[in-house]
Amino acid sequence: MIDLFYAPTPNGHKITILLEELGLPYRIIPINIRKNDQFLPSFLAVAPNNRIPAILDHNYPDGPLSLMESGAILTVLAERHGHRFLPVSGHPRAQVLQWLNWQMGGLGPMAGQNHHFNQFAPEKIPYAMKRYTDETARLYGVLNRQLEGRDYVAGEYSIADMVIYPWVLLHERQQMDMAQFPNIVAYLKRIGERPAVQRAYVHGTKFDWERSLTEEEIQALLRS
Ligand SMILES: N[C@@H](CCC(=O)N[C@@H](CS)C(=O)NCC(=O)O)C(=O)O
Incomplete structure (x- = not known):
């Protein structure tokens, strides 16, 4: 257990x-x-x-x-x-760990600050709101490009997708314009349809x- x-x-x-x-x-x-x-x-x-x-x-x-x-x-x-969901060795494992750490060190903390300054901060601080919204958008751009011609971020469906999905699902809260990120829109649908995710x-x-x-x-x- x-x-x-x-x-x-x-x-x-x-x-x-x-x-x-x-x-x-x-x-x-x-x-x-x-x-x-x-x-x-x-x-x-x-x-x-x-x-x-x-x-x-x-x-x-x-x-x-x-x-x-x-x-x-x-x-x-x-x-x-x-x-x-995590290959044993070689390039496939390295790719999964790379994207997992991209989320842990980049998308997660930046989108977290984005939520904080856009939704929860007791005072509106335009510099911080813009900084974290822009950085979140940059990271969405990176992900959108990585998903070009791919169903999942690192080849097969993996733990890298499991860490990214819950964060990009909150794109509205992060003020993202999803028209700019069509590959992420398709990715959200693909993962959201999995019974285990539901x-x-x-x-x-x-x-x-x-x-x-x-x-x-x-x-x-x-x-x-
Ligand atoms: N890097 C940590 C981040 C965990 C984290 O930030 N958790 C938030 C909720 S999403 C939390 O517990 N916040 C409580 C607090 O700020 O005291 C992880 O990925 O596990």
């Missing part, structure tokens, strides 16, 4: 997508990041960076593995489960943003 510390955000969806694609049994431990549940000691013990997602994977003989950082979680899970997103509809867990409740959940 795998415990997934989760909220329905782009980084959270990445993990439910892979778990559903692999058909692995898992249990959601809801972490309401709007109510600061990410600072509860039981969660910090697994994810010292106080951010979701994180996993406690009980399928290790020498004790559960705790892991944070979505890119690391996807890499480790794919390697441990038959290398599905199942992954159902967790989001069930998440209660009004509810906050106590430390005792998390501990009880982890013991059960």
